[in-house]
Amino acid sequence: MTDxxxxxxxxxxxxxxFAEDDRGELVPHRGSGGLVTALTGALSAVGGTWxxxxxxxxxxxxxxxxxDGVTDIxxxxxxxxxxxxDIAPETFANYYNGVSNGMLxxxxxxxxxxxxxxxxxxxxxxxxxDYVAVNRRFAEALAQEGRRRRRTPRYLVQDYHLSxxxxxxxxxxxxxPIAHFSHTPFAGSTYLRVLPDxxxxxxxxxxxxxxxxxxxxxxxxxxxxxxxxYVAGARxxxxxxxxxxxxxxxxxxxxxxxxxAEAMRAKAASPEIRVxxxxxxxxxxxxxxxxxxxxxxxxxxxxxxFQAYEEFLRTSPSWRGRVKFLAFLAPSREAVPExxxxxxxxxxxxxxxxxxxxxxxxTPIETRVKDDFEAALAAYGLYDVLMVNPIFDGxxxxxxxxPLVNRxxxxxxxxxxAGAHSRLGRYALGINPFDIGEMADAIATxxxxxxxxxxxxxxxxxxxxxANPPARWINRQLEDxxxxxxxxxxx
Amino acid sequence: MTDxxxxxxxxxxxxxxFAEDDRGELVPHRGSGGLVTALTGALSAVGGTWxxxxxxxxxxxxxxxxxDGVTDIxxxxxxxxxxxxDIAPETFANYYNGVSNGMLxxxxxxxxxxxxxxxxxxxxxxxxxDYVAVNRRFAEALAQEGRRRRRTPRYLVQDYHLSxxxxxxxxxxxxxPIAHFSHTPFAGSTYLRVLPDxxxxxxxxxxxxxxxxxxxxxxxxxxxxxxxxYVAGARxxxxxxxxxxxxxxxxxxxxxxxxxAEAMRAKAASPEIRVxxxxxxxxxxxxxxxxxxxxxxxxxxxxxxFQAYEEFLRTSPSWRGRVKFLAFLAPSREAVPExxxxxxxxxxxxxxxxxxxxxxxxTPIETRVKDDFEAALAAYGLYDVLMVNPIFDGxxxxxxxxPLVNRxxxxxxxxxxAGAHSRLGRYALGINPFDIGEMADAIATxxxxxxxxxxxxxxxxxxxxxANPPARWINRQLEDxxxxxxxxxxx
Numbered sequence: 011m012t013d014x015x016x017x018x019x020x021x022x023x024x025x026x027x028f029a030e031d032d033r034g035e036l037v038p039h040r041g042s043g044g045l046v047t048a049l050t051g052a053l054s055a056v057g058g059t060w061x062x063x064x065x066x067x068x069x070x071x072x073x074x075x076x077x078d079g080v081t082d083i084x085x086x087x088x089x090x091x092x093x094x095x096d097i098a099p100e101t102f103a104n105y106y107n108g109v110s111n112g113m114l115x116x117x118x119x120x121x122x123x124x125x126x127x128x129x130x131x132x133x134x135x136x137x138x139x140d141y142v143a144v145n146r147r148f149a150e151a152l153a154q155e156g157r158r159r160r161r162t163p164r165y166l167v168q169d170y171h172l173s174x175x176x177x178x179x180x181x182x183x184x185x186x187p188i189a190h191f192s193h194t195p196f197a198g199s200t201y202l203r204v205l206p207d208x209x210x211x212x213x214x215x216x217x218x219x220x221x222x223x224x225x226x227x228x229x230x231x232x233x234x235x236x237x238x239x240y241v242a243g244a245r246x247x248x249x250x251x252x253x254x255x256x257x258x259x260x261x262x263x264x265x266x267x268x269x270x271a272e273a274m275r276a277k278a279a280s281p282e283i284r285v286x287x288x289x290x291x292x293x294x295x296x297x298x299x300x301x302x303x304x305x306x307x308x309x310x311x312x313x314x315x316f317q318a319y320e321e322f323l324r325t326s327p328s329w330r331g332r333v334k335f336l337a338f339l340a341p342s343r344e345a346v347p348e349x350x351x352x353x354x355x356x357x358x359x360x361x362x363x364x365x366x367x368x369x370x371x372x373t374p375i376e377t378r379v380k381d382d383f384e385a386a387l388a389a390y391g392l393y394d395v396l397m398v399n400p401i402f403d404g405x406x407x408x409x410x411x412x413p414l415v416n417r418x419x420x421x422x423x424x425x426x427x428a429g430a431h432s433r434l435g436r437y438a439l440g441i442n443p444f445d446i447g448e449m450a451d452a453i454a455t456x457x458x459x460x461x462x463x464x465x466x467x468x469x470x471x472x473x474x475x476x477a478n479p480p481a482r483w484i485n486r487q488l489e490d491x492x493x494x495x496x497x498x499x500x501x
Numbered sequence: 502m503t504d505x506x507x508x509x510x511x512x513x514x515x516x517x518x519f520a521e522d523d524r525g526e527l528v529p530h531r532g533s534g535g536l537v538t539a540l541t542g543a544l545s546a547v548g549g550t551w552x553x554x555x556x557x558x559x560x561x562x563x564x565x566x567x568x569d570g571v572t573d574i575x576x577x578x579x580x581x582x583x584x585x586x587d588i589a590p591e592t593f594a595n596y597y598n599g600v601s602n603g604m605l606x607x608x609x610x611x612x613x614x615x616x617x618x619x620x621x622x623x624x625x626x627x628x629x630x631d632y633v634a635v636n637r638r639f640a641e642a643l644a645q646e647g648r649r650r651r652r653t654p655r656y657l658v659q660d661y662h663l664s665x666x667x668x669x670x671x672x673x674x675x676x677x678p679i680a681h682f683s684h685t686p687f688a689g690s691t692y693l694r695v696l697p698d699x700x701x702x703x704x705x706x707x708x709x710x711x712x713x714x715x716x717x718x719x720x721x722x723x724x725x726x727x728x729x730x731y732v733a734g735a736r737x738x739x740x741x742x743x744x745x746x747x748x749x750x751x752x753x754x755x756x757x758x759x760x761x762a763e764a765m766r767a768k769a770a771s772p773e774i775r776v777x778x779x780x781x782x783x784x785x786x787x788x789x790x791x792x793x794x795x796x797x798x799x800x801x802x803x804x805x806x807f808q809a810y811e812e813f814l815r816t817s818p819s820w821r822g823r824v825k826f827l828a829f830l831a832p833s834r835e836a837v838p839e840x841x842x843x844x845x846x847x848x849x850x851x852x853x854x855x856x857x858x859x860x861x862x863x864t865p866i867e868t869r870v871k872d873d874f875e876a877a878l879a880a881y882g883l884y885d886v887l888m889v890n891p892i893f894d895g896x897x898x899x900x901x902x903x904p905l906v907n908r909x910x911x912x913x914x915x916x917x918x919a920g921a922h923s924r925l926g927r928y929a930l931g932i933n934p935f936d937i938g939e940m941a942d943a944i945a946t947x948x949x950x951x952x953x954x955x956x957x958x959x960x961x962x963x964x965x966x967x968a969n970p971p972a973r974w975i976n977r978q979l980e981d982x983x984x985x986x987x988x989x990x991x992x
Contacts (some may be wrong), residue, residue: 077916120692123614124892125799129808130936163992198689200724200893201611203918206936233691236727317620352616401615402691425624427694444622446695 013084015492018155020148020175021168023093024062025050026083028072036071040086045193048480049166049272052488054088057213058163061151063102063144066403076451093155095147106171108137109148111343114213116185117205118194119188119309119402126190128233130206142174144463145216149178156183164491169193173213177219187495189487190217191224191265192234194404196342197236214241214271219254221494224265224487225431226405231262261494265486266433268478269410278387278415286388294392298457301393301420303386304406305342306379308349309441311399311425312339312356316375318399318449320363323374326454331372333457336389340381353379396422399443403428409438413471419464421456422471423449433478437470503533503765508549509646512659513597515553515583516541517574519563521532527562527569531992533807534682539763539971540657543979549654552642554593555585556636584646586638596635597662599628602834605661605704608631609685610800610893619984621697629700633665635709640669647674655982656827656973660684665703666708670781676780678986680978682715682756683725685895686920687815690728701872705732712985715756715978717920722753752985756977757924760901760968769878769906777879781833785883788863789824791949792911796833796875797870799840802890802916802934803847807866809890809940811854814865817945822863824948827880831872844870881906886947890934894919900929904962910955912947913962914940928961940942 025046026038031130051058054310064070064079072094073079079094097105113134116122148167156163167175167190176190202210214237217223225231233249238244238253245254253260277283297500300319304310316406319335357497360375367374390396396412404430413422415432424431424438439452517529544898555561555570563585570585577782587594605672607613609757639658643666647654658681667681693701704729708714716722722742729735729744736745744751768774791810795801810826825949828851832913834840835869851866858865869876887903904913904925915922915929921929950958 120615123616124611124935125614125806126846128935129805130933131812131938134936136939195691198691198724200686200689200720200918201692203933204935205933206939207917207933229691233689234725236723268787313617316619321622426698427691441695442621442696442698444615444619444695445625446627447622447696 014056015161015162015495016159017053017056017240017250018163019049019053019058019060019151020062020152020164021060021170022063022110023065024069024094025060025201026087026092027066028068028081029066030068030071036068036075036081037081045168045267045480047273048267048484049143049168049457050088050090051481053418054483056059057090059155061090061093061148061155061355063097069094069294070096081486084433094215095151097142097147098238099224099270101140101143101318104140107346109141110171110258111135111338111346113209114173115194117197117202118170120197120201121308122204124204128204134206134209134360138206140210145172145174146178148172149175149182152179152429153186154181156186156204157325160496162186165189166180166191166487173217174216177216180219185498187312187491187498188220189222189491190220191487192230192404193226193267194230194232195402196225196428197237198229198233199240202233202237210237211241214238215255217262218244219255220260222259222261222263222487222490224263226264226266227432228264228430230404230429231264234263261490263487265483266429266478267407267483268348268475269407269482271414271476271478272382274387274414278391283388284393286385287391290388290392292386294334296332297328298331298393298394299389300335301338301389301396301412302336302337302397302399302455303389304340306339306353307342307354308352309400309403312337312402313359314443314446315350315397315399315449316356316359316363318443318446319449319453320366321446323363323367325450327440329457330367330374331369335375336374336393337375337377338381338382338386338389339377341379380418387411387415391417393420394418395453396420397449397453398423398428398430399425399441400428400447401425401443403430404431409434410475413468414475416468421459421464421467423452423456434471434474437467437474503591505547505849506652506986507650507654508544508547508657508979509643509654509697510540510549510551510657511643511663512551512552513554513601513662514556514595515585516551517578517583519559519572520555520557521559521562525810526567527559527572529574536659536758536971538764539758539975540659541581542972546578548581550582550584550646552639552966553585554588556661559586560585564765566977572585584642586642588635588638588672592631592634593857594695595616595628595631595915598837599763600632601662602837604700605664605695606685606742607684608688609661609895611688611692613693613695614801617693625668625697625700629697633703636663636665637669639663640666640673644673644677647677653677653986655762655979655986656680657682657978663708666710668707673890676989678712678982678989680713680715680982681711682978683895684717684720684919686893687716687721687724688728688733689724691726692949693724701728702732705729705735706746709735709744709753711753712749713754713978713981715754717755717757718923720923721756721895721920722755726753737739746899752981754945754978754981756921756974757969758896758898758974759971760969761971762900762905763929765878765902766907769882773878774875774882777876778882781876781879781883785825787823789820789885790826790880790883791886791888791944792829792903793827793886793888793890794829794879794880794903795831797830797840797844797847798833799843800891802892804843804850805826806890806940807847807850807854809937810866811857812937812941813944814858816941820948821858821865822860825864826866828866828868829873829877829880830868830870832870878902878906882908885909886944888915888940888944889919890932890940891919892916892934892943894921896920900925901962901966902960905966907959910952910959912955912958914943914947918958925962927966927967928958 409430422438713802900921913929
């Protein structure tokens with residue numbers, strides 16, 4: 011019945027990046043990952059619009075060529091519309107770097123050195139007002155698109171950049187079925203108090219404007235619920251995972267996302283990846299390959315990963331020279347001083363380990379700081395051990411991509427603080443990312459694991475990933491949202 | 502009925518410190534504070550023994566003079582017994598500095614710079630084993646004392662140093678009525694995962710050996726309960742604030758402690774304090790007095806307090822020269838490098854503010870780094886504004902001591918992250934300790950507050966403190982414990 015109810019999606023970054031080709035034509039490039047696959051798949055099925063900030067020069071060129079920033083994506087690429095919002099650069103910087111990545115990312119991942127930072131002051135209010143303004147722009151654009159439709163659309167709002175959109179949209183469209191999804195962890199109720207109080211309450215109230223709030227794991231959903239106990243007028247029902255506020259019911263649900271297995275495997279099997287895989291295979295030689303693939307991000311725990319590997323080498327001298335640690339690190343947020351400092355520390359740590367243990371024909375750690383997904387995909391095929399050890403992580407898709415593509419029954423070492431652990435934990439070697447000893451032990455366990463056990467775990471991992479295709483992530487949300495809409499229509 | 506049921510108390514530090522006088526006699530000096538008052542009061546009433554580690558040379562001298570480390574406190578000082586445990590210095594250092602203050606204090610107050618520290622490794626296990634050993638020693642001593650009694654005693658175990666004692670004691674005395682009290686905050690369930698997993702689980706299981714777990718505020722009790730959801734075999738009932746484990750019920754309760762008002766007011770009225778107060782009054786002159794009294798502790802947020810005062814001076818030029826910030830900072834844990842570094846940073850910050858704003862006859866901030874309770878007590882009488890801004894704090898007694906003794910209707914600025922805020926918040930100016938702007942505003946608000954409003958709040962604060970004498974803290978625990986014992990006896 012609701013199959014043709016249109017979708018309106020909002021996220022900071024759009025599903026398509028436009029670039030001008032040699033002739034000045036705007037050519038769309040699709041983003042990758044399960045999120046875009048799932049959401050564009052759903053959009054294609056029922057029609058709708060995806061609203062995003064204009065980020066690239068290509069996006070801005072679309073804005074210049076159409077009065078309202080709307081562009082139609084051709085049928086063969088999905089057949090939906092994208093609408094770009096034109097946001098002044100300074101406003102965008104405050105919303106994106108200042109609040110989204112400088113405050114909300116930090117709080118949800120527990121990244122502050124609390125004794126010293128943060129120290130909120132007058133500048134915080136300026137940043138926050140721009141976050142509010144951008145969130146309001148998104149809500150207005152969604153409402154405007156909604157009013158153009160014959161049937162009430164369903165609204166899907168993505169992530170921590172747009173925490174206030176549900177409430178603003180609710181004010182404009184009181185009966186709209188609205189879902190918001192958090193792709194990050196959600197801070198516990200005590201740590202969330204690091205944020206200025208008015209901001210903490212505004213965030214919670216903003217999200218509570220939705221009918222459904224989605225998270226990747228039970229732990230994050232629970233943290234959100236407990237935090238709501240401190241919102242005046244909110245009644246939290248932990249057992250049934252819902253909040254009643256302003257006479258409305260807000261459902262707090264867990265929808266674990268996954269990766270687009272088919273696309274990823276097809277790509278991994280392509281000739282260009284094969285060539286790169288073969289080259290990497292020659293480099294590896296007879297050594298065991300320990301791999302990590304990450305953005306160079308404060309949450310990813312690169313440095314302690316190197317320390318754990320060092321501890322493994324220290325306590326397992328027979329493995330020196332017979333294992334290589336390959337670390338793909340895609341540069342991330344290099345404009346932020348904390349990120350630059352952290353990247354430097356990590357690379358110095360690797361250098362130190364290499365000096366301490368390296369030999370003429372053996373470099374213990376090889377770091378490749380470059381955004382090179384093809385190289386990572388090639389390496390996925392070859393690892394014996396994949397290290398995924400974030401200090402905290404909403405989900406973590408590397409933990410799914412690797413096992414899908416790996417051909418050697420590679421062992422997954424996985425942080426218990428990643429959302430992915432609640433899905434994949436029983437086939438992974440779970441570790442505490444602050445515990446160097448446990449991580450070093452896990453490397454040893456992985457390297458010594460008998461083949462039958464490796465095979466059993468590897469099969470388990472890919473089975474779990476395949477059993478949860480991205481379409482399921484979105485369909486479960488839409489079904490729940492439809493039920494909300496039906497109940498509301500029934501009055 | 503249970504009035505004469507003896508008490509057995511365990512805490513790291515005893516209620517009495519012994520020192521040798523000129524003739525080599527051991528003279529007891531009573532500790533101060535509501536905790537010791539409450540517990541020794543209860544001990545005096547029913548008889549019993551307080552078990553503590555021998556810390557000072559005087560404590561150790563007691564050990565040398567009596568085979569079992571027991572000394573009788575004379576009737577006029579309470580008429581109970583103290584038993585000192587002889588713990589090898591290295592074991593004690595690992596238990597006390599390594600685990601209690603280096604790990605548990607950090608986790609419960611959110612003190613780590615998570616991107617870089619902690620990094621647990623092989624040394625952690627050594628530290629932990631000594632923590633386990635000392636906790637076992639305490640449990641064995643309690644059980645031994647218990648077996649000597651005709652009637653089953655009630656056991657009161659204090660604080661994060663002794664988290665495992667309830668479980669060990671339960672193993673030795675399965676039917677013992679045991680209460681454990683946490684004087685710190687309790688970390689949220691996500692942040693608690695920074696601890697190595699076996700340690701996290703051991704701590705929770707250790708505490709769950711008790712019948713009653715006491716906390717200073719609802720927030721800490723709730724954090725504990727949610728953390729227990731991840732303990733295998735534990736059933737958590739959040740609504741009724743209890744946990745069922747091993748077929749036993751564990752009640753999680755809030756017992757806010759207070760200060761010994763009578764003793765404190767008597768002392769403040771003594772001639773020696775009066776002399777000091779008059780001296781301080783001359784120093785203050787016509788200026789408004791902003792006061793803080795703290796241990797020099799990472800949690801106390803001294804540096805941001807100075808930054809907030811600077812912001813106040815920056816935005817309120819008319820107050821320059823007319824206000825003095827007096828900071829009493831008792832040295833704390835100076836053997837720990839983090840503490841030394843932090844103390845240095847704070848004093849440099851004060852220096853910086855003094856250089857930026859100071860004039861010939863006016864120093865904006867006066868820091869006094871010394872353990873001098875008498876001076877603080879004198880200053881309590883005189884402040885116009887008392888700043889209590891910890892980043893997180895189990896309770897915070899300065900927020901109670903000040904209003905009890907103050908004579909100028911001084912205004913209390915109080916962190917919302919201190920347990921005391923849930924008691925006193927409505928008469929204080931609540932602040933977020935990470936928000937320099939809000940703290941600066943609070944200083945301005947406090948200084949400009951009309952006299953009638955100041956008087957109303959000051960009266961409210963002392964009324965609340967007086968309404969909750971330390972005896973109430975202990976009596977409520979004992980009543981609850983008696984109910985547990987009666988239910989158990991009834992089978």
